[in-house]
Amino acid sequence: WSRTAAKSDGVLGVGGVPLPELVREHGSPAYVLDEDDFRARARAFRDAFAGYEVFYAGKAFLCTTVARWLAEDGLSLDVCSGGELGVAERAGFPMERVGFHGNNKTPAELERAVALGVGRVIVDSFDEIERLADVASRLADARTSTTEGVGVMVRVTAGVEAHTHEYIATAHEDQKFGFSIASGDALDAVRRVHAAPGLRLLGLHSHIGSQIFDTSGFEVAARRVLALHARVRDEVGVEMPEMDLGGGFGIAYTTQDDPAEPEVLASGMSAIVAHECRALGIAEPRLSIEPGRAIVGPSMCTVYEVGTVKEVALDGGARRSYVSVDGGMSDNIRTALYDADYSATLASRASQAPASLTRVVGKHCEAGDIVVKDEFLPGDVRPGDLVAVPGTGAYCRSMASNYNHALRPPVIGVRDGKTFTVLRRETEADLLATDVGVTS
Ligand code: LLP
Numbered sequence: 001w002s003r004t005a006a007k008s009d010g011v012l013g014v015g016g017v018p019l020p021e022l023v024r025e026h027g028s029p030a031y032v033l034d035e036d037d038f039r040a041r042a043r044a045f046r047d048a049f050a051g052y053e054v055f056y057a058g059k060a061f062l063c064t065t066v067a068r069w070l071a072e073d074g075l076s077l078d079v080c081s082g083g084e085l086g087v088a089e090r091a092g093f094p095m096e097r098v099g100f101h102g103n104n105k106t107p108a109e110l111e112r113a114v115a116l117g118v119g120r121v122i123v124d125s126f127d128e129i130e131r132l133a134d135v136a137s138r139l140a141d142a143r144t145s146t147t148e149g150v151g152v153m154v155r156v157t158a159g160v161e162a163h164t165h166e167y168i169a170t171a172h173e174d175q176k177f178g179f180s181i182a183s184g185d186a187l188d189a190v191r192r193v194h195a196a197p198g199l200r201l202l203g204l205h206s207h208i209g210s211q212i213f214d215t216s217g218f219e220v221a222a223r224r225v226l227a228l229h230a231r232v233r234d235e236v237g238v239e240m241p242e243m244d245l246g247g248g249f250g251i252a253y254t255t256q257d258d259p260a261e262p263e264v265l266a267s268g269m270s271a272i273v274a275h276e277c278r279a280l281g282i283a284e285p286r287l288s289i290e291p292g293r294a295i296v297g298p299s300m301c302t303v304y305e306v307g308t309v310k311e312v313a314l315d316g317g318a319r320r321s322y323v324s325v326d327g328g329m330s331d332n333i334r335t336a337l338y339d340a341d342y343s344a345t346l347a348s349r350a351s352q353a354p355a356s357l358t359r360v361v362g363k364h365c366e367a368g369d370i371v372v373k374d375e376f377l378p379g380d381v382r383p384g385d386l387v388a389v390p391g392t393g394a395y396c397r398s399m400a401s402n403y404n405h406a407l408r409p410p411v412i413g414v415r416d417g418k419t420f421t422v423l424r425r426e427t428e429a430d431l432l433a434t435d436v437g438v439t440s
Pocket residue numbers: 057059060078101207209210211246247248249290291292293294334338394395
């Protein structure tokens with residue numbers, strides 16, 4: 001839950017706004033974004049990682065409001081598509097603080113990024129290096145900082161494969177991102193960027209995965225990336241000024257998860273880097289990180305209205321309630337896609353009824369349309385009740401779909417007892433606007 005979430009007489013409020021009131025005003029379902037919580041988490045990363053550049057990973061959740069908060073609070077922004085770049089542009093986000101990611105950026109996206117003057121492009125393939133060098137030379141005249149060139153980081157795969165609650169170190173990596181350190185491709189990519197006129201080599205970038213609790217994965221990656229950094233100095237003759245260690249810090253979805261505080265992550269990372277740099281005899285590069293989930297994940301919850309309740313018998317005589325809500329896999333695909341765990345609570349009233357094993361499901365035409373797999377909710381949950389699911393800030397709205405022509409829910413900001421619309425609810429007209437077959 002976000003830090004201002006609290007129940008009073010069984011009614012859940014966030015940011016001083018009781019959720020039944022929020023739903024009366026804005027409808028259901030809705031994502032509820034706790035501004036104070038979001039900004040506190042963003043600043044906690046900024047402060048714990050003082051001296052680092054902290055990029056918020058926009059893929060977790062991005063809109064102009066959030067981009068403005070980040071700009072005001074001194075964070076940088078990682079975007080990974082032309083669309084996300086467009087949000088940054090619309091929000092007036094300082095472009096020198098934008099990093100542009102992606103394994104298949106189009107020439108048009110690269111042109112737009114270079115023309116806007118993004119601070120860094122993180123390159124991910126030899127094709128892209130060539131494409132970016134070409135764009136940089138064509139746009140060189142139009143750019144204000146022509147002499148500097150386009151800042152480039154080289155994304156490398158450190159041979160650390162991170163899974164949700166563990167990591168396994170592997171010799172090769174069979175996935176689409178980055179240049180392999182082990183194969184020599186990473187060093188080759190660095191040479192090509194260094195040699196390209198119009199590109200300015202900033203450093204190496206490593207991102208090992210997402211929702212990671214075991215921080216030793218970051219340490220192994222940092223060591224391998226620093227070793228390459230030292231090789232670049234020795235073999236290419238360049239001292240790269242920066243290094244990015246990516247995002248991926250895990251958050252608590254259920255009470256079983258126990259994420260590390262930003263200070264603990266920061267001191268662990270800084271110690272490893274300092275130690276390795278001493279051992280390698282290299283100057284410490286300026287570090288950056290890219291947390292997404294750890295900032296926005298806990299800052300939002302989703303509120304749903306219950307529509308139907310059904311009891312089913314399980315093997316062995318137990319029973320489970322299926323509580324159907326007015327959203328589902330279209331606003332939170334993570335349960336279906338990653339088998340993710342969420343929790344839920346009755347948000348609109350107190351209940352003394354004994355807890356009963358409940359599955360919160362959506363309204364989509366698919367048996368896998370599950371929001372919360374297992375939760376104990378009061379046994380008297382009924383149509384009209386509100387149910388809230390915490391921890392839905394990251395990769396829920398940003399991965400939402402219009403499956404079954406669902407209208408994507410609004411994001412309603414809350415602060416000091418007031419609500420404000422961050423993203424409005426989609427309308428049927430929004431969806432039909434793209435359907436140009438039969439008009440009128
Ligand atoms: N930097 C890079 C290069 C990334 O690829 C990502 C996430 C991040 C930073 C931010 O990671 P975070 O701190 O948010 O874990 N849809 C999945 C997560 C995909 C993450 C993709 N990259 C999910 O819902 O769990």
